[in-house]
């Protein structure tokens with residue numbers, strides 16, 4: 230059935246097809262953001278008013294609770310559904326947004342220091358728990374709710390819109406599938422972290438457009454799943470809070486629809502950046518597999534500490550960012566199917 234657009238404006242649709250992202254303003258209020266994050270400082274063991282207690286430059290917190298996006302941010306949900314080609318294509322799990330806040334504090338040392346996008350070493354696409362194909366339904370959209378104002382050079386996520394074509398081409402050329410780090414089978418030791426992505430970002434024949442995803446508290450940025458992005462350095466030392474809910478689809482993306490009006494905007498953007506109208510002969514040639522990312526174990530440990538702090542125990546902050554430790558763990562990543570009980574969809 231042809232996709233209907235009742236929420237997104239023509240301008241927003243055109244913007245998404247051009248840049249691969251769209252920002253939906255005022256999806257929730259500052260009061261809702263305050264309520265959502267009321268335990269954040271206790272969970273961390275940091276003093277909101279004393280920057281000397283902010284042990285880490287940036288932290289990816291674990292999920293303790295979830296909210297229904299249809300209650301918190303109904304506008305964002307409408308946009309998510311329209312970009313995905315209709316609510317009936319969106320998996321139920323996508324309705325739950327976790328309180329796995331990503332806080333970028335910056336540091337005294339970084340204060341006033343601007344770091345350019347090609348100097349960043351954290352470039353990636355989301356989805357560390359599955360083997361990636363061009364049509365993978367696991368990561369249908371990348372979502373950034375701005376839970377504080379997200380200011381220019383204040384720790385805003387950097388994105389590379391012209392990199393969508395680069396990632397899409399790599400996946401098109403590798404129908405056997407690649408790891409979350411874009412490694413083909415046998416290349417896992419070479420590309421086990423952010424190397425593949427950083428190589429593309431540094432190549433000015435491929436990647437030249439960089440943008441910071443700034444926004445006001447309550448805005449929700451929706452991005453194409455193949456959008457390369459990186460955490461940035463916060464030069465302002467004002468804590469920036471976001472989270473990164475994912476959207477999963479019930480079925481893989483379909484790049485060979487008989488009626489072109491059935492393509493979702495995400496599918497249209499993938500095809501546009503590949504320079505084709507459809508992919509009639511393309512199909513996956515590997516098995517769809519889930520992986521067990523190291524962050525699951527890290528988050529379990531962090532969660533235990535947060536629950537103890539919430540219960541009133543004074544155990545202070547912990548220097549465990551969930552990023553640095555994750556880096557240590559992914560170095561050993563090999564392409565092995567995990568035990569089914571060990572798999573977890575982006576907790």
Ligand SMILES: [Fe+2]
Pocket residue numbers: 353354355458473
């Ligand atoms: Fe990410």
